[in-house]
Amino acid sequence: MAIxxxxxxxxxxAERLYIPILLGGLVVTTRRFFRNxxxxxxxxxxxxxxxxxxxxxxxxxxHRLTKRxxxxxxxxxxxxxxxxxxxxCIHIEPQEHSDPTIEKRPARFEIDLSRCxxxxxxxxxxxxxxxxMDTGKLGSPSYQLKNMVVDIDFLLxx
Amino acid sequence: xxxxxxxIKVFVVAIMLLNMAAILTWVERKESALVQxxxxxxxxxxxxxxxxGLLHPVADAIKMIMKEDFVPQHANRFLFKIAPALxxxxxxxxxxxxxxxxxxxxxxxxxxxxxxxxxxxxLYIFALSSLAVYGVIIGGWASNNKxxxxxxxxxxxxxxxxxxxxxxTLVGLFMIFGTVELxxxxxxxxxxxxxxxxxxxxxxxxxxxxLFLATAMAENKRIPFDLPxxxxxIVAGYHxxxxxxxxxxxxxxxxxxxxxxxxxxxxxxxxxxxIPYLYGNGFHFPWGAELAIVPWAVSLLQVGSxxxxxxxxxxxxxLTRWTFPRFRYDQVMRMGWKMILPLALxxxxxxxxxxxxxx
Numbered sequence: 001m002a003i004x005x006x007x008x009x010x011x012x013x014a015e016r017l018y019i020p021i022l023l024g025g026l027v028v029t030t031r032r033f034f035r036n037x038x039x040x041x042x043x044x045x046x047x048x049x050x051x052x053x054x055x056x057x058x059x060x061x062x063h064r065l066t067k068r069x070x071x072x073x074x075x076x077x078x079x080x081x082x083x084x085x086x087x088x089c090i091h092i093e094p095q096e097h098s099d100p101t102i103e104k105r106p107a108r109f110e111i112d113l114s115r116c117x118x119x120x121x122x123x124x125x126x127x128x129x130x131x132x133m134d135t136g137k138l139g140s141p142s143y144q145l146k147n148m149v150v151d152i153d154f155l156l157x158x
Numbered sequence: 159x160x161x162x163x164x165x166i167k168v169f170v171v172a173i174m175l176l177n178m179a180a181i182l183t184w185v186e187r188k189e190s191a192l193v194q195x196x197x198x199x200x201x202x203x204x205x206x207x208x209x210x211g212l213l214h215p216v217a218d219a220i221k222m223i224m225k226e227d228f229v230p231q232h233a234n235r236f237l238f239k240i241a242p243a244l245x246x247x248x249x250x251x252x253x254x255x256x257x258x259x260x261x262x263x264x265x266x267x268x269x270x271x272x273x274x275x276x277x278x279x280x281l282y283i284f285a286l287s288s289l290a291v292y293g294v295i296i297g298g299w300a301s302n303n304k305x306x307x308x309x310x311x312x313x314x315x316x317x318x319x320x321x322x323x324x325x326x327t328l329v330g331l332f333m334i335f336g337t338v339e340l341x342x343x344x345x346x347x348x349x350x351x352x353x354x355x356x357x358x359x360x361x362x363x364x365x366x367x368x369l370f371l372a373t374a375m376a377e378n379k380r381i382p383f384d385l386p387x388x389x390x391x392i393v394a395g396y397h398x399x400x401x402x403x404x405x406x407x408x409x410x411x412x413x414x415x416x417x418x419x420x421x422x423x424x425x426x427x428x429x430x431x432x433i434p435y436l437y438g439n440g441f442h443f444p445w446g447a448e449l450a451i452v453p454w455a456v457s458l459l460q461v462g463s464x465x466x467x468x469x470x471x472x473x474x475x476x477l478t479r480w481t482f483p484r485f486r487y488d489q490v491m492r493m494g495w496k497m498i499l500p501l502a503l504x505x506x507x508x509x510x511x512x513x514x515x516x517x
Binding site: 018 | 189192193194195196197368477478480481482493
């Protein structure tokens with residue numbers, strides 16, 4: 001059923017004269033002006049690069065690769081994350097691993113942060129808990145797109 | 159020597175006006191920020207000092223000078239380039255007749271604190287401020303852009319409608335003071351009604367004051383009368399195709415006009431440079447007390463009083479912009495012709511009757 005908006009058909013005399021209504025508006029803005037002039041602590045602005053709003057730990061931050069106890073990456077280059085990635089921003093080159101109990105290891109593992117949509121599907125897809133998005137750092141801005149492609153060393157550092 | 163004094167006066171007033179216009183862009187940003195619970199500009203800095211954002215006008219000026227001076231294809235190059243000057247020129251010359259103080263006495267020499275004391279005073283202001291519409295409509299037409307043309311047309315119709323009202327609103331004031339010379343107008347406003355209340359224009363013609371303020375805002379083409387620019391309807395109206403300092407001139411002209419309007423309202427309705435009970439040699443209070451002040455200090459006080467009143471009205475005009483929504487086009491026309499003009503005419507009639515009875 002459609003909603004019928006009840007509009008006041010006739011404006012009151014004060015509204016038709018404009019001036020009382022306009023003065024009322026001016027009073028509101030003047031009060032705001034002086035309140036904020038003498039009590040600047042009421043202002044809601046956050047001076048961004050210097051001060052930052054607290055970020056929820058649940059947020060999906062920049063990626064990192066987790067390590068085994070010996071420091072090598074946990075990743076077994078199973079290609080689950082590039083398959084799940086909707087932005088096609090993960091590029092992996094697999095390589096034989098010296099340990100025969102581990103199937104493969106990534107020779108290259110690159111994430112193009114300029115294309116990443118930070119959806120977290122790679123984290124969901126990973127069977128080995130090798131990729132996580134809990135660094136607490138946001139995406140790194142850059143003047144050139146090629147600087148936004150991060151390699152395996154960067155990802156391992158977290 | 160006289161010539162030198164005149165030149166110095168012209169320079170001082172022109173520089174004050176330009177600086178006020180630049181500072182008003184800062185005032186506008188800061189004031190809008192405070193009205194909307196924000197901080198406002200504070201990033202432009204020299205040697206790590208941002209001076210509460212006061213360097214932003216400087217940064218703006220540098221930016222506008224450095225930018226490309228773009229002329230669109232098929233635009234009328236000559237008219238396109240001359241239009242900003244046509245729009246800004248009248249605003250600046252209008253200030254010539256506004257008295258910003260009584261007289262300054264240095265030794266034997268008496269200097270009038272007004273650039274030109276024309277006996278046609280306010281008529282000169284009307285004549286020149288109606289020329290400002292040419293710059294706007296020529297700029298809009300020469301740009302070869304339909305939005306600019308629309309903006310120019312709107313500006314023309316709006317400014318012509320309100321020019322009429324503006325003239326008529328002030329007739330009551332002239333009937334009471336019997337002069338159109340601004341210096342005399344201010345002098346008459348120094349008189350006292352019944353020995354107590356200063357005879358300021360707002361007290362003898364309150365309706366005229368509100369109507370004049372509204373028409374002056376319409377002349378200035380700012381919100382709530384910013385139809386010629388109307389961002390959401392016709393992009394930026396008449397200055398849509400302008401870039402660099404030609405846009406800057408339109409921009410600066412708008413702010414200079416705020417100062418001029420404030421100065422006009424002050425002169426016509428708030429006693430100009432008058433301070434109640436202050437005469438050439440000091441205060442003479444109606445209850446008998448007296449306070450002698452040296453003449454140069456009196457001049458200084460008067461210029462200060464004029465400046466404070468002007469600054470207050472600048473503040474009020476900026477606040478108005480951040481309070482009211484824009485009128486629709488037909489509403490502006492209806493208000494001009496059906497509300498302000500009849501009220502102004504009625505005001506003349508009532509003033510005439512009252513003057514007849516009391517004189």
